[in-house]
Amino acid sequence: MGKRVLLALSGGADSAALFCLLARLHDEGKMILSCAHFEHGIRGEESIADRDFVRMLAKERNIPLIEGSANIPEEALKAGEGIETCARRMRHAFLREAKKQAGADVIALAHHLNDQAETVLMHMFRGGGLAGAGGMRMIDNEIVRPLLNTPKSELIAYLEELGQPWREDATNRISDTPRNILRNEVMPKVLTAYPGAEKAVARFASIARDEDDFLNAIALDTLNKRVCAYAGVYKIPDADEIPTAVFRRIFRMLVPGADYEDVERAREAKAADNIKGTNGIFKQGSDLYIALRIQTPEGVLLPEAGECILHGICTADISPCDPVPVMNNGFTQVLNADALKGACLRTRRDGDYMIPLGMNGRKKLLSDILTDKKIPRPIKNRMPVIAVESEILWAAGVGISDKAKVYEGVSAKRIQIRINDKIGGDTK
8 A cells, every 4th residue: 555545435334444544654754545425415414523523533633635526416417317427426526636636545435255256246247258257356456455355344343443433325225226226136135145245246356456457458469469450450360269368358448438239340350251341340350350440530731740630540750760661561661752742641532542652654453453562441531641632652561662662772752651540559
């Protein structure tokens, strides 16, 4: 735990117990404690009484207290959210700001063993994978949960031994939310049949976290070694060779926010022969392509030097250079500066044409060139090109126009253009 700790102090038994434990360490000079309390505006006078209790608790031990408040029912209505979701979002935002204000290293939350068991079961009932089954982590970036392996009964016994009062939230006894139903009605029956079930579920969660971390590490390593990013499209070579458990994780890493149906569609596409573009997923041979949803950007006038940004697709670095052609690099080219007058960086359009090297003035539609070179369909419409009106001077990764070629030793102004993928770093 960091030397400076911000405790989220609600006044309930859990946070009151953690307050007493951390305040003792604070008094012994082993850490610097501050507290934060967020009044939700949900429970009327009871909520105000919670705030007053927390103020008294912090004042008695001379611990700094940062306060925040909101009318959650009103905010939830404005945002179109459930009250619980809105309260969680605003409370977390408040705690992050309070952490900055306090100069704290971490935020301490008072989740305990019973909370962990409930959380794991709720994730499982919702159909979560190993990440959900792993529940909460004791250390999760800036969040620490020192009591996560401690049963609530021990926290109550500790407070009673100290003679330390706490606040009770009457709404916790009302079975009107999934968690409250689980806590008040389901868990008592489970514990009758399986005494110590909370500890067993917590052990299961610990195993699930370890295995999830292991699989995520394999997925990240596989992604870094095999997945290519180009023009808003990810290519996964030989996707059908990747184990399903690893593939699911790779897909979620590439497409943040993907839900179960998105992942399953991608998994089914991985096993199919060919997919022509369902929900941005393409399969060509054994290679799977994931085209991220983007709005086709407008063309950007090419500067004489500096960076040029084609939003959602790529960036291009432009600089003067010696008249030496670039060999064996499809994404860095040296072009004739005279040919680039009025040129722009954009994606392919209908009617685009090019005079390929050695074609002696004979035009060829870019679409035909891309087909001849077997450019995968998902990349065709997103391929960065340098063009003057409909004439393509360079199709990145494909080739340059005869008109824009350079000759070694010929004295003329030349410009080097290097295409960098906007999504995955340098284009591979």
